Amino acid sequence: MDHTNPVSDLAIVGGGPAGLFAAFYAGLRSLEARVFEALPFLGGQVAALYPEKTIFDVGGLPGVRGADLVSALERQARFGTPDIRTSEPVTSLEAHRGGFLLQTSQGTYQARAVIIAVGVGAFTPRPLGVPEVDRWEGRGILHTVSHVASYAGRHVLVVGGGDSALDWASELAEAGATTTLVHRREAFRAVESSLHRAERAGVHIRRSTVVDNLEGTDRPERARIRHLPTEKTEEVALDAVVLSLGFVADLSAVRAWGLPLEGRHIPVAPDRMAVTPGIYAIGDAVLYPGKLPLIASAFSEAALAVNAAATFLDPRAHLHADHSTSIAR
Ligand SMILES: Cc1cc2nc3c(=O)[nH]c(=O)nc-3n(C[C@H](O)[C@H](O)[C@H](O)COP(=O)(O)OP(=O)(O)OC[C@H]3O[C@@H](n4cnc5c(N)ncnc54)[C@H](O)[C@@H]3O)c2cc1C
Known part of the structure; x- marks a missing residue:
């Protein structure tokens, strides 16, 4: 010992x-x-x-x-x-x-x-269920963002459907980040004002959508997301992923x-x-x-x-x- x-x-x-x-x-x-x-x-x-x-x-x-x-x-x-x-x-x-x-x-x-x-x-933190996440924990995979302003001009994917996911997405978009918010359900578990703020801030909101995988070398660089009702996939460029799953x-x-x-x-x-x-x-x-x-x-x-x-x-x-x-x- x-x-x-x-x-x-x-x-x-x-x-x-x-x-x-x-x-x-x-x-x-x-x-x-x-x-x-x-x-x-x-x-x-x-x-x-x-x-x-x-x-x-x-x-x-x-x-x-x-x-x-x-x-x-x-x-x-x-x-x-x-x-x-x-x-x-x-x-x-x-x-x-x-x-x-x-x-x-x-x-x-x-x-x-x-x-x-x-x-x-x-x-x-509740896991995302995508194996690559553990590898990049702290290097582009975040649970909170300490310096929101440093993401201006960068791409951020926020995952989650509660107030804190919407709040992070809004903060990041307001600071000038290109922000995509992915939530696996159609409805958010958040107060309406949080959703309105995210919409006003220009967050790209993807409902009924899941993250299928993350790709990158030293840190995540791309995510493939899938819209569940249509099975349509989309590739999102990213510099960071904020996991706000609770x-x-x-x-x-x-x-x-x-x-x-x-x-x-x-x-x-x-x-x-x-x-x-x-x-x-x-x-x-x-x-x-x-x-x-x-x-x-x-x-x-x-x-x-x-x-x-x-x-x-x-x-x-x-x-x-x-x-x-x-x-x-
Ligand atoms: C949505 C929400 C809103 C709230 N709003 C208010 C409010 O407006 N005003 C107010 O006064 N209160 C509010 N509260 C309550 C307030 O947050 C709590 O009373 C306060 O956080 C309690 O502090 P704590 O340090 O006792 O516990 P916590 O904040 O729960 O912190 C405990 C910490 O201990 C760590 N820990 C546990 N086990 C271990 C271990 N074995 N080893 C190492 N670390 C460990 C945990 O990871 C955690 O970080 C709110 C709570 C919620 C959920």
């Missing part, structure tokens, strides 16, 4: 809003944190499911685009220079020499305390860790968010009387859990941090 990774004070499992704010708060408490996120990007449900939607109920932000909230959270999370590891799901968690041992897809890590911020489970949330890893679960949730004591000594849980993963599955609640729970972990790691530590305004930077 590879134990060469330095032991961290805190392992934070999940890089959604709860995990990212916990990483920030760990920095505020001078704890060394390591964050593990299953997906190749941070932000949890906000980034995966509704990056283009406006969120209105985060205090101090009267309306913030999901993607903008995620990048602000990520910037804030880096306050104490945590080790943030994406595309690295935690598969096992066990007690080890007074601390904890976490096994991920990449290695083994030790931590003195753990915060579980797994939301509704580890996300994996995500599958998988809680099976957490079930295997032997923690108490009630349905899909971990019951916690809401004063310290403790599950067992040294293990805390926060965000959508948890259940307690009055729990609100909101981003704002996740932030408060993160502060409670990190403060509790700080006193677990050092019983002389104060339960409450100084106000952040006391910090000189």
Whole structure:
């Protein structure tokens, strides 16, 4: 077993809003944190499911685009220079020499305390079912687009039929990309305004159409798409494919860790968010009387859990941090 990774004070499992704010708060408490996120990007449900939607109920932000909230959270999370590891799901968690041992897809890590911020489970993108996709993952096969403007003048194929597929297609077309949107059904699962926006932006919308194959060398360059009712095929030139087919949330890893679960949730004591000594849980993963599955609640729970972990790691530590305004930077 590879134990060469330095032991961290805190392992934070999940890089959604709860995990990212916990990483920030760990920095505020001078704890060394390591964050593990299953997906190749941070932000949890906000980034995966509704990056283009406006969120209105985060205090101090009267309306913030999901993607903008995620990048602000990520910037804030880096306050104490945590080790943030994406595309690295935690598969096992066990007690080890007074601390904890976490096994991920990449290695083994030790931590003195753990915060579980797994939301509704580890996300994996729903597959397209075309074999070439895995080969180009991250090299032209995307699930979110970080710099939409950089696709101006390029060809992008977006696959999916929900709000986020329509939103990505509209954003890309508005930024000057030649954008084709392929959806296997006739009707979209999206609000009408999203469809109207895509039409206004000039997205080439292909309904009842599937992707038969992708071709290219280092990255996808062409797609063959097929209109199901007529079996007519069409070749589309492309520089990138955005797969917006949704995500599958998988809680099976957490079930295997032997923690108490009630349905899909971990019951916690809401004063310290403790599950067992040294293990805390926060965000959508948890259940307690009055729990609100909101981003704002996740932030408060993160502060409670990190403060509790700080006193677990050092019983002389104060339960409450100084106000952040006391910090000189
Ligand atoms: C469509 C929609 C709209 C919403 N709108 C709002 C809104 O307007 N306002 C609001 O406050 N809330 C809203 N919410 C709810 C909000 O998104 C959640 O409350 C919030 O995302 C919870 O954050 P979290 O970090 O607990 O979980 P998540 O956001 O689910 O993040 C958990 C992360 O943990 C990762 N993970 C899980 N298991 C593992 C593992 N074993 N190893 C590594 N990583 C793992 C997952 O991949 C995921 O990225 C909305 C939700 C949806 C679906």
